[in-house]
Amino acid sequence: xxxxxxxxxxxxxxxxxxxxxxxxxxxxxxxxxxxxxxxxxxxxxxxxxxxxxxxxxxxxxxxxxxxxxxxxxx
Amino acid sequence: xxxxxxxxxxxxxxxxxxxxxxxxxxxxxxxxxxxxxxxxxxxxxxxxxxxxxxxxxxxxxxxxxxxxxxxxxxxxxxxxxxxxxxxxxxxxxxxxxxxxxxxxxxxxxxxxxxxxxxxxxxxxxxxxxxxxxxxxxxxxxxxxxxxxxxxxxx
Numbered sequence: 001x002x003x004x005x006x007x008x009x010x011x012x013x014x015x016x017x018x019x020x021x022x023x024x025x026x027x028x029x030x031x032x033x034x035x036x037x038x039x040x041x042x043x044x045x046x047x048x049x050x051x052x053x054x055x056x057x058x059x060x061x062x063x064x065x066x067x068x069x070x071x072x073x074x
Numbered sequence: 075x076x077x078x079x080x081x082x083x084x085x086x087x088x089x090x091x092x093x094x095x096x097x098x099x100x101x102x103x104x105x106x107x108x109x110x111x112x113x114x115x116x117x118x119x120x121x122x123x124x125x126x127x128x129x130x131x132x133x134x135x136x137x138x139x140x141x142x143x144x145x146x147x148x149x150x151x152x153x154x155x156x157x158x159x160x161x162x163x164x165x166x167x168x169x170x171x172x173x174x175x176x177x178x179x180x181x182x183x184x185x186x187x188x189x190x191x192x193x194x195x196x197x198x199x200x201x202x203x204x205x206x207x208x209x210x211x212x213x214x215x216x217x218x219x220x221x222x223x224x225x226x227x228x
Contacts, residue, residue: 007186007188036170
């Protein structure tokens with residue numbers, strides 16, 4: 001998995017797997033914690049989770065999640 | 075393709091087992107638990123990892139990853155209310171483990187991939203109670219969820 005935590009921005013940039021085209025993803029861990037608070041993640045404990053992902057509420061959650069995810073540049 | 079009700083029941087059963095034990099059922103156990111044929115349970119495992127998105131160990135029917143948790147150990151150790159028996163799928167999913175254990179204290183311990191020195195994050199529900207060091211960042215070298223055409227939340 002290439003979604004990782006680093007002790008600082010400098011550490012991430014010095015990682016041998018660093019790719020500058022994804023520099024938009026280099027953000028404080030608190031920001032990532034907020035993104036991973038989307039209902040897509042919060043609702044995983046439901047007994048009807050898969051059905052929920054296909055509901056209107058699930059679709060709305062995915063739309064807002066997509067809007068927050070960084071994209072590669074260039 | 076399994077019916078939606080069976081996907082729901084299978085997903086909930088596996089997630090419950092992972093939360094309770096840090097491990098996932100083999101499909102034969104899942105078949106007994108859900109009252110379905112072995113072949114249907116084996117297919118169900120693969121359908122579930124396709125939609126979660128997780129994965130089985132390559133070439134097997136063994137659940138290896140069931141986000142936010144990983145059955146196979148990773149560098150992201152998850153401690154819940156003082157007990158360390160879980161691993162997270164990745165650094166970002168580690169941050170989402172708290173939603174499955176409401177009211178409990180969750181601690182993530184991981185080595186930095188650059189230097190091997192420790193990172194620790196503590197959370198409870200909506201509160202991030204500690205980040206050590208404070209400058210900790212997240213970074214991904216690929217787009218989350220993979221290609222837009224194939225990711226589950228496209």
